[in-house]
Amino acid sequence: MPVPPYNLYPVFNIVRLSHVELRVSDLQRSRAFYVDTLGLQVTHEDDEEIYLRAMEERGHHCIVLRKADKAEAGFLGFKVFSDEDLDKAADFFKERDLPVAWAQRAYQGRTLLARDPHGIPLELYSRMDRLQPIHQKYALYHGVKPLRIDHFNCFTPNVDESVAFYNEMGFRVTEYTEDEETKRLWAAWMHRKGNIHDMAFTNGLGPRLHHTAFWVPTPLNIIDLLDLMSTTGYLKNIERGPGRHGISNAFFLYIRDPDGHRIELYCSDYQTVDPDLEPIKWDLKDPQRQTLWGSPAPRSWFEEGSRFIETEVREPDLKAQPIVAP
Numbered sequence: 001m002p003v004p005p006y007n008l009y010p011v012f013n014i015v016r017l018s019h020v021e022l023r024v025s026d027l028q029r030s031r032a033f034y035v036d037t038l039g040l041q042v043t044h045e046d047d048e049e050i051y052l053r054a055m056e057e058r059g060h061h062c063i064v065l066r067k068a069d070k071a072e073a074g075f076l077g078f079k080v081f082s083d084e085d086l087d088k089a090a091d092f093f094k095e096r097d098l099p100v101a102w103a104q105r106a107y108q109g110r111t112l113l114a115r116d117p118h119g120i121p122l123e124l125y126s127r128m129d130r131l132q133p134i135h136q137k138y139a140l141y142h143g144v145k146p147l148r149i150d151h152f153n154c155f156t157p158n159v160d161e162s163v164a165f166y167n168e169m170g171f172r173v174t175e176y177t178e179d180e181e182t183k184r185l186w187a188a189w190m191h192r193k194g195n196i197h198d199m200a201f202t203n204g205l206g207p208r209l210h211h212t213a214f215w216v217p218t219p220l221n222i223i224d225l226l227d228l229m230s231t232t233g234y235l236k237n238i239e240r241g242p243g244r245h246g247i248s249n250a251f252f253l254y255i256r257d258p259d260g261h262r263i264e265l266y267c268s269d270y271q272t273v274d275p276d277l278e279p280i281k282w283d284l285k286d287p288q289r290q291t292l293w294g295s296p297a298p299r300s301w302f303e304e305g306s307r308f309i310e311t312e313v314r315e316p317d318l319k320a321q322p323i324v325a326p
């Protein structure tokens with residue numbers, strides 16, 4: 001299926017991705033990873049959960065770590081423009097026979113819970129508690145100096161269907177990977193906020209969360225993180241990179257948290273606000289789409305991901321596979 005034309009006037013207005021809930025087995029072990037090593041800032045913590053924000057963020061949280069028996073993802077959070085957009089969003093999901101519910105969440109206004117057609121749990125809100133800026137409190141910067149949450153990437157059993165649905169919600173495809181044989185989408189990168197993506201989809205057993213990415217100031221911060229992780233007991237948590245993506249042109253590193261949730265550190269992609277931007281197409285068999293410098297990604301990168309709570313997964317409809325590292 002070809003990439004659909006941009007829907008520039010969706011019925012409700014998502015501003016950007018906002019936050020994610022990750023279920024973890026040991027809060028203190030996760031705290032050592034996310035706070036002491038990556039450098040995220042704690043905005044609330046107790047025996048059950050830790051709320052974190054990155055250095056540029058005024059909203060209360062971009063990650064909620066919640067203590068649980070299973071290392072799953074709770075939901076993906078998105079900010080909408082206004083409270084009115086929440087009601088329009090509720091109608092949008094109901095009209096498509098998708099589940100919706102209203103919830104009260106800590107540090108947020110009225111919150112809409114919904115699921116996309118493959119079952120990804122979504123959380124939409126318009127107002128989150130605002131905190132004092134800390135982006136010029138340089139004494140607080142450490143680790144990889146994470147500035148803001150940048151995007152989610154999810155495995156989906158049918159990328160064409162996921163792209164069609166998120167396109168209806170106003171997400172615009174910036175780059176995509178096509179299977180030359182079937183002409184079907186194998187992966188796609190879609191944005192609301194004017195960079196490469198808020199949300200990406202990858203063909204695979206799904207739905208599952210592939211990774212959550214954070215924008216960092218420069219590639220050198222990523223090199224510094226590698227030096228830190230490789231000498232503080234996190235060598236095995238380094239999964240792929242550093243490198244430069246072909247798709248997005250961003251500099252990247254993929255790491256795994258203590259429960260296996262995948263985190264990407266990411267910087268220097270490009271602006272995509274033009275409403276007539278032409279999406280860039282890549283061939284699934286082109287290794288430079290993954291890494292401009294040519295090295296293929298490891299098998300784990302294509303196969304492993306975090307399941308969402310109370311969500312069935314299924315095998316992908318499309319069987320085509322990319323080139324994988326031996």
Ligand SMILES: [Fe+2]
Binds near residue numbers: 152
């Ligand atoms: Fe990514």
